[in-house]
Amino acid sequence: MTTETNAKIEFTPERQVLAKEIIARYPEGKQKSALLPLLHLAQEQWGWTSPEVMDYVAGLLSIEPVEVYEVATFYTMFHLDPVGKHVIEYCRTGPCCLMGAEDVYAHLKQKLGIDAGQTTPDGKFTLKEVECLAACGMGPVFQIREQYYMHLTNQRVDEIIEELSK
Amino acid sequence: MGKKILLEHIDVPGIDTYDVYRKQGGYTAVEKALKTMTPDSVVEEVKKAGVRGRGGAGFPMGMKWSFLAKPEGVPRYLVCNADESEPGTFKDHYLMKHIPHLLIEGMIISSFALGANKSFIYVRGELMYVIRILEKAIAEAKAAGFLGKNIMGSGYDLELVVQPGGGAYICGEETALLESLEGKRGNPRNKPPFPAVKGLYQCPTVVNNVESISTTPWIVNNGGDAYAAIGIGRSTGTKLISASGHINKPGVYEIELGVSVEDFIYADEWCGGIRPGHKLKAVVAGGSSVPILPANLILNLANGDKRLMTYESLSDGGFATGTMLGSGGFIVMDETACVVRNTWNFSRFYHHESCGQCSPCREGTGWMEKVLHRIEHGHGSLHDIDLLVDVAKKIEGNTICPLGDAAAWPVGSAIRHFRDEFEWHIKHPVEATQPGAVYRGEMALV
Amino acid sequence: MEDNKPQLVKVTVDGIEVEVEPGTTILQAARKIGPEVAPPAMCYYQPLKGSGGKCRACLVKVAAGSAKDPRPMPKLVASCITPVQDGMVVENTTSPQVLEARKGVVEFLLINHPLDCPVCDQAGECDLQNFAFEHGAAKTRYEEERRTFDKHDLGPYIQLHMTRCILCYRCVFTADQITNKRVHGVMNRGDHAEISTYIEKAIDNDFSGNVIDVCPVGALTDKTYRFKNRVWFSRPVDAHRDCPTCSGNVTLWYRGEEVIRVTARKNEWNEVKEFICNTCRFETKKTSDWVIEGPTKIARSSVITANKYRADTVKPDFVSRIAAANYKPIDDARDTSQLSIQQLPPERFANSN
Ligand SMILES: Cc1cc2nc3c(=O)[nH]c(=O)nc-3n(C[C@H](O)[C@H](O)[C@H](O)COP(=O)(O)O)c2cc1C
Ligand code: SF4
Numbered sequence: 001m002t003t004e005t006n007a008k009i010e011f012t013p014e015r016q017v018l019a020k021e022i023i024a025r026y027p028e029g030k031q032k033s034a035l036l037p038l039l040h041l042a043q044e045q046w047g048w049t050s051p052e053v054m055d056y057v058a059g060l061l062s063i064e065p066v067e068v069y070e071v072a073t074f075y076t077m078f079h080l081d082p083v084g085k086h087v088i089e090y091c092r093t094g095p096c097c098l099m100g101a102e103d104v105y106a107h108l109k110q111k112l113g114i115d116a117g118q119t120t121p122d123g124k125f126t127l128k129e130v131e132c133l134a135a136c137g138m139g140p141v142f143q144i145r146e147q148y149y150m151h152l153t154n155q156r157v158d159e160i161i162e163e164l165s166k
Numbered sequence: 167m168g169k170k171i172l173l174e175h176i177d178v179p180g181i182d183t184y185d186v187y188r189k190q191g192g193y194t195a196v197e198k199a200l201k202t203m204t205p206d207s208v209v210e211e212v213k214k215a216g217v218r219g220r221g222g223a224g225f226p227m228g229m230k231w232s233f234l235a236k237p238e239g240v241p242r243y244l245v246c247n248a249d250e251s252e253p254g255t256f257k258d259h260y261l262m263k264h265i266p267h268l269l270i271e272g273m274i275i276s277s278f279a280l281g282a283n284k285s286f287i288y289v290r291g292e293l294m295y296v297i298r299i300l301e302k303a304i305a306e307a308k309a310a311g312f313l314g315k316n317i318m319g320s321g322y323d324l325e326l327v328v329q330p331g332g333g334a335y336i337c338g339e340e341t342a343l344l345e346s347l348e349g350k351r352g353n354p355r356n357k358p359p360f361p362a363v364k365g366l367y368q369c370p371t372v373v374n375n376v377e378s379i380s381t382t383p384w385i386v387n388n389g390g391d392a393y394a395a396i397g398i399g400r401s402t403g404t405k406l407i408s409a410s411g412h413i414n415k416p417g418v419y420e421i422e423l424g425v426s427v428e429d430f431i432y433a434d435e436w437c438g439g440i441r442p443g444h445k446l447k448a449v450v451a452g453g454s455s456v457p458i459l460p461a462n463l464i465l466n467l468a469n470g471d472k473r474l475m476t477y478e479s480l481s482d483g484g485f486a487t488g489t490m491l492g493s494g495g496f497i498v499m500d501e502t503a504c505v506v507r508n509t510w511n512f513s514r515f516y517h518h519e520s521c522g523q524c525s526p527c528r529e530g531t532g533w534m535e536k537v538l539h540r541i542e543h544g545h546g547s548l549h550d551i552d553l554l555v556d557v558a559k560k561i562e563g564n565t566i567c568p569l570g571d572a573a574a575w576p577v578g579s580a581i582r583h584f585r586d587e588f589e590w591h592i593k594h595p596v597e598a599t600q601p602g603a604v605y606r607g608e609m610a611l612v
Numbered sequence: 613m614e615d616n617k618p619q620l621v622k623v624t625v626d627g628i629e630v631e632v633e634p635g636t637t638i639l640q641a642a643r644k645i646g647p648e649v650a651p652p653a654m655c656y657y658q659p660l661k662g663s664g665g666k667c668r669a670c671l672v673k674v675a676a677g678s679a680k681d682p683r684p685m686p687k688l689v690a691s692c693i694t695p696v697q698d699g700m701v702v703e704n705t706t707s708p709q710v711l712e713a714r715k716g717v718v719e720f721l722l723i724n725h726p727l728d729c730p731v732c733d734q735a736g737e738c739d740l741q742n743f744a745f746e747h748g749a750a751k752t753r754y755e756e757e758r759r760t761f762d763k764h765d766l767g768p769y770i771q772l773h774m775t776r777c778i779l780c781y782r783c784v785f786t787a788d789q790i791t792n793k794r795v796h797g798v799m800n801r802g803d804h805a806e807i808s809t810y811i812e813k814a815i816d817n818d819f820s821g822n823v824i825d826v827c828p829v830g831a832l833t834d835k836t837y838r839f840k841n842r843v844w845f846s847r848p849v850d851a852h853r854d855c856p857t858c859s860g861n862v863t864l865w866y867r868g869e870e871v872i873r874v875t876a877r878k879n880e881w882n883e884v885k886e887f888i889c890n891t892c893r894f895e896t897k898k899t900s901d902w903v904i905e906g907p908t909k910i911a912r913s914s915v916i917t918a919n920k921y922r923a924d925t926v927k928p929d930f931v932s933r934i935a936a937a938n939y940k941p942i943d944d945a946r947d948t949s950q951l952s953i954q955q956l957p958p959e960r961f962a963n964s965n
């Protein structure tokens with residue numbers, strides 16, 4: 001949007017190869033199917049999906065930018081705003097709550113000093129509430145990037161946060 | 167010990183690798199199917215097995231396969247539904263993580279039976295680490311010659327693609343899943359046409375759950391009749407149950423269909439009973455969408471017989487006194503659980519997950535959540551209870567996809583069986599909003 | 613010759629029989645009989661491919677599936693997308709179950725829709741106002757917070773007031789099918805879903821103005837519409853001109869001697885007959901630009917029929933009777949400050965011409 005941020009939006013060379021591979025998975029003319037995988041790939045690189053990044057992805061797939069916006073805003077995994085270094089996605093759904101998720105969540109919020117949707121002032125952590133992560137028997141649970149953290153307790157939370165703060 | 171079909175080798179170290187899986191007899195079903203059977207004879211065995219869809223609806227898999235349209239010159243697709251997002255359900259996650267090759271082997275057999283040359287596994291995006299496990303397993307299977315062109319010289323080609331979702335429960339609904347797989351918003355489609363006629367890319371498509379597809383190697387190896395011999399009546403075979411909540415041993419269990427609910431909750435082999443010092447209050451037996459039942463009704467049918475873990479027994483009595491097996495997400499609550507809070511929580515889930523296409527679900531789920539939130543937080547009125555029942559009724563059956571029903575049932579059933587608890591919340595707003603406060607009125611605990 | 617003709621199928625709607633071609637939807641079959649039995653449609657729009665199925669206003673009961681299989685269908689079905697079968701028996705306004713469900717749909721649609729028709733530009737030609745008038749309950753039971761948005765310009769011609777949108781997707785289909793480039797769409801999901809361009813973008817396209825005509829409510833409006841005003845103060849006249857871009861067949865809306873807006877011509881179901889270009893719609897507003905054909909004929913069933921909302925007109929008697937008989941107030945002592953529209957004083961809707 002702004003002209004001064006002229007850093008070119010482009011996948012790293014490795015990701016460009018990967019993106020080509022992904023697009024080639026689908027039948028002729030169905031390259032739009034690659035949209036979700038590419039958005040994940042983009043988020044991996046830039047941390048969030050800015051309008052510029054989405055426009056870039058639209059270009060790769062030869063689709064209208066609005067088709068990307070519609071999709072990115074539908075799915076909850078895509079961050080539409082900048083986020084902290086670690087995004088903690090905390091499961092707030094019933095089965096986890098039976099396992100004590102609400103108390104641990106209160107502790108986590110206190111520990112980080114932020115509420116859902118916020119980022120710590122040092123930019124290290126963003127907290128997001130999410131729905132069931134398909135780990136109900138191992139709850140309470142949160143996810144940071146690809147990693148699941150299960151059987152959470154207040155103490156476990158302290159350890160994880162301290163480890164990641166380093 | 168019950169028969170294990172899917173989890174037979176779960177404890178074998180390294181079972182997630184090709185070599186170990188192969189040593190345990192893995193991929194022999196692919197060899198048997200591709201070398202000695204025709205696609206139709208595989209379909210026939212699956213039909214005989216009577217295996218019912220494990221994703222929630224329980225539709226017989228063989229029958230679904232036989233409905234697949236087969237117009238000349240049009241590709242057909244098999245899509246595996248690994249979107250597993252129904253609260254209380256985590257069996258597919260477990261299975262794919264620990265024995266990825268079982269699903270891959272099942273995909274090869276099922277794709278062969280359906281005549282699909284490119285098949286997809288749609289995995290919820292949150293499980294990116296499982297996607298990497300599956301991709302590794304696919305590479306291994308391909309290196310071993312079980313995927314790719316002309317598999318084992320049979321002339322059959324197959325390519326498997328693992329597709330990530332993006333965070334949307336609704337993409338578990340099969341037509342929403344197909345939309346998502348086409349790179350669109352996960353809006354369920356109007357039906358007809360059904361996927362069997364116009365599915366992925368408008369081509370005939372079968373969508374099946376991870377667990378359903380994973381039964382096919384065993385069925386091919388042992389025959390459909392052997393599978394049908396397990397279980398009771400039309401509930402054949404085994405089922406993975408995701409057990410969570412206030413039990414001693416939460417986890418994923420493979421049961422022969424027909425185990426009694428009581429045994430499942432109390433036997434050491436499975437849940438190991440309610441946690442010490444507590445009593446059973448209620449169970450949501452098949453994932454958050456199915457009606458909640460109080461202790462006495464989940465253990466026994468209305469006529470006093472023991473309730474069994476089968477499709478038929480769990481739904482015995484209709485919604486008045488029964489529930490559904492659904493996806494097998496077995497959520498157990500003891501007397502410390504607040505039904506009102508849990509209902510609000512589930513309601514928030516459906517509100518959050520509604521795709522927003524059709525008005526009863528889009529507006530009704532939000533309305534129910536707000537009213538329940540009010541009740542839970544001490545601002546309810548007695549009329550709200552009837553209002554909730556009425557709103558749930560106006561959503562149910564009137565929407566494009568069953569998410570509307572899934573949102574309505576938990577609310578309707580909670581009020582049906584725990585009305586006094588709702589009333590208590592409304593009449594005692596101060597008491598009810600104390601931390602940890604739970605209604606302890608006249609309630610049958612077991 | 614005869615043999616090539618598809619065999620017609622027989623359908624009964626509210627006791628009236630009609631013959632239609634196979635593949636016809638229940639809604640179209642009912643429309644063929646006439647407005648008395650035609651189900652309301654808030655999202656379905658015949659000219660737009662893929663529309664329908666979303667609002668659930670058109671739910672009907674299928675009392676018999678077909679002559680071959682006369683079992684009733686287990687659920688109400690959306691008539692706009694359900695094809696008829698030979699011998700099908702459909703109940704629309706004769707089914708209390710349908711009327712009850714429809715009352716529910718009205719209530720749902722009004723949850724996040726402001727109840728301020730008197731100040732809305734669409735009043736008098738609004739499908740939702742009409743639908744609520746004919747099928748709604750006496751008052752809303754919704755007392756939670758409503759979703760609101762600011763008004764938003766989509767370029768120089770079109771204004772979006774998302775607060776009024778019922779998410780029928782018609783404007784999205786229109787942009788996809790009528791224009792060569794779609795820049796707006798549905799963002800977010802559930803009841804957070806909204807029509808938007810996501811980032812500030814003008815809808816700039818020869819045919820973009822058509823989204824205004826297809827919008828069933830006052831969410832997309834014509835910014836150039838002068839004297840934003842009650843539609844019944846104006847006089848519609850059919851006219852045409854030689855247009856290089858579109859058919860040039862339009863309706864001119866006069867106030868006195870002045871053309872205050874130009875729209876496409878609509879059929880009796882309020883559907884555009886021919887989409888028109890932006891030049892005709894927004895930039896050709898002198899009588900001398902046009903060849904006048906004569907006053908527009910407006911079907912009695914159309915939402916823009918004058919006097920529509922007078923207490924003493926139109927509303928089919930049996931509808932109000934059944935609705936009244938079935939309506940059970942949940943709580944009479946509730947806050948009724950948010951009245952639904954038909955409780956507004958009748959003079960508000962009266963034709964003051
Ligand atoms: C809202 C909704 C969510 C669903 N989620 C899932 C899911 O996560 N996994 C699944 O296998 N089936 C899910 N289903 C059921 C699928 O639509 C479909 O019936 C199933 O994948 C078919 O496979 P099966 O016959 O093997 O069970 C869901 C259905 C609905 C209505
Ligand atoms: S019922 Fe809900 S989730 Fe399903 S299509 Fe309608 S709005 Fe979407």
Ligand code: SF4
Pocket residue numbers: 776777778779780781782783784807823826827828829831832
């Ligand atoms: S803006 Fe109008 S046409 Fe577009 S979805 Fe909303 S109500 Fe429908």
Ligand code: FES
Pocket residue numbers: 652653654655656664665666667668669670671690691692693
């Ligand atoms: S007109 Fe049929 S669902 Fe909207």
